[in-house]
Amino acid sequence: MGDEPERSLSLRAAARARRRSMGQLTSLVATSVALVWKSGRGLFVLLLALQLTAALALAGQVLAVQAVLSAVLSEVSVGALAPPVLVLAGLSALSLIATGVQGQVQRLLAERVTRSMWRRALIVATGVALRHFETPEFYNRLSRVQTNALTRPYQVTQGLMGMAGGLAASVAVAAALATVSPILLPLVVLGGVPVLLTNRRESRLEFDFALEQTVTVRWREYFTVLQTGRDEAKEVRAFGLSAWLMERFERHYDAYQRDLVGHVRRRTVLTVLGQLGAALVLLVTLLVLVWLIAQGRIGVAGAGAAIVAIRMLATQVQSLFKGVQVVFESGLFLDDLDRFLSLGTAAAEEDRGDEAPSSFRRIVAEDLHFRYPAAETEALRGVSVELRAGEVVALVGENGSGKTTLAKLLAGLYEPDSGAILWDGRDVAEFRPSSLRQRVSVVFQDFVRYAFSAGENIAIGRADAPPDPDRVRAAARAAGAEETIESLPEGFDQLLSRLFPGGRELSGGQWQRLALARSFYRDAPLVILDEPSASLDPRAEHALFSSLRDALRGRTALFISHRFSTVRGADRIYVLHDGLVAESGSHEELMARDGRYAELYRLQAGAFLESGGDRDA
C-alpha cells in the first residue's frame, strides 16, 4: 500500500514537531487563551466567575467543617450547631451548582471555539495552491486538523478552565488549610508532582500515537466513504464489493486497534505510576497529621478540618495538573494545526502581483514544461500554443498526452516549471494568481454537481457578485439547459440533489449542460472546456457546437475533445502526443499533412463507416 516511506516521513516529522512543540508551549497556551477569549468573552468571564465561586465555596466548606466539629466537641446546644451546619450545606450546594452550570457554559464556549477553528481551517483548505492536493502529506495533515480542529479547542477550553478552577480552589483551600495547620501545606502540593510528571509523558505519547496512526486512520475512513457514499453505492452493489470492502476495512481497523492496545497499555502504566506516587505523598501527609495530633499540636476539630482540606486539596491540585496536561497535549496538536494554518498565510503572500487585464488579443504559451509534484516524468515536455481573441481552439490527443494538464496551466491552477504563458506579451507570473483565475472560466471533465438549486449551480460561476436572474437564464439557454430547468417543479429554484429533502436529480448530460451554463455565466475572456460534450447526446452536441460561437459572444474558447466531428470546426487544432505538440493547424491543413491527426480522424470516421454511421464524418 506504499505506507512505509510515508510512515517513516511522519515519524521524522513527529520528532521534529516534538522538539518544536516543547519550545513553543508557552506561546501556544497564550494563543489558546486568546482564541477562547476572542471566541466568547462573556462566556469566558462567566466561566471564570463560576470557577471562582466553586473554589471559594470549597474553601468555605473547610472552615465550616472546623466550626461544626468545634461545636460538636464543645457539646453546645443543638440550636448553636444549626448555623455552621446550614452554612456547610449551603456552601456544598453552591459549589455543586456552580460546577454543574459550568458544564453547560463550557459546552457553549467550546462550540464557539470549534467554529472559529473550523473557519480558519476551511479558509486554508480552499485557499492553498492546488499542488498541495497532490501530496499525501497534505491529506495527512488535513485529516489530523479535521479531527483535532473539532476536539482540541474544546479540550483546551476545558484544560484552561480546569487549570483556573484547580488553581483558584487550591489557593483557597490551601489558605483555609494554612489557618488550620501550615506544616501540611507543602506536603499536599508535593502530592501533585508525580501526576504532573507522568501527565507530560502521556501527552507526548498521545501526540506521537495520533501522528503514527494518521495514514491507517485515513485508509479506514476511505473505506467507510466507499461503503457509505452515494456515488459509490451503485458500483458496490453492481460488483458485489460489500464483503471485500468490509474485509479491507477490518484489516485497517485491526491494525489500528492492535497499536491502540499497546498505546493504552503504556498510558495506563504511566497513570498508575503517577497515582501511586500521589497516594504515597498523601500517606506521608496523613502520617504527619497523626504525629501532629499525637504531639498535641493540633486539636481534634482542626484535625478533622485538615483531613477534609487535604482530600479537597489533593483533588484540586490534581485537577490543576490535569488541566496543564490537557493544554500541553492539545498544544502539540495546535502546533500541528498552526503549521497547517501557516499554509494559508503563505497562500495569501503568494497571491500578489498586478491585476490581470480584463481582455487579451493573444495568449501565447511558450515551451511549457510541467511535472506533477512527486511524479517521475514530465506531463508537459515543451509545449507551445497560441490562442487569439475570439478563436475556438481544439486540443486533441491520446489519453495521458497532457491536454488537461495544459488546460490547468492556462487556467492558472498550476505554474509551469519552465517556459511562460504570455498575455499580450506579459508573463502571467506577474499577475495576481487569483485575478488571473478570474479571467478564465473552466469546465472540468469531472465537474462538481453541487447540491444547490439549478439557478445557484449556474450563478456560482461568479460567486463574487449577486446573482443576476436574467443572465442565469441566458447562460442556461446558451448551454441548452433552459428547457430542462424549466421542466423541473421549482424551475431555477429546484434543489438538485437527492441528499436533501425536496431535491431532484438530473441525468449526466443534463448536469453537463448546467456546468457549461456555469462557465458561460462567469463571463471571462477565456473559456476552457475539458470534454464538454462527453455526456451529451448527438443532437445536444451538435446544437452546442453550432451555437458555441454565439454563446461565447466574442470570448476565446479552448476545448478538449476526443470527438473529431466537433473538433473539425475549430479555428486551430493542436495535437498533443506524450507531452508535446505533435502537429497543429486547421482541420484541412492537418488532413492534408496526413500525419497523426489524419490517422486518428480516419480511425474514428472508419468506425462510423463500418457500422454504417455518419458517412460524412
Ligand SMILES: Nc1ncnc2c1ncn2[C@@H]1O[C@H](COP(=O)(O)OP(=O)(O)OP(=O)(O)O)[C@@H](O)[C@H]1O
Ligand atoms: N494529479 C496528477 N499527478 C501526477 N500525475 C498526473 C496527474 N494528473 C495527470 N497526471 C499524469 O500526467 C500525464 C498527462 O495527464 P493529462 O490528464 O493531462 O492527460 P490528458 O491528455 O488530459 O488525458 P485524457 O485524455 O485521459 O483526459 C499523464 O501521464 C498522467 O498520468
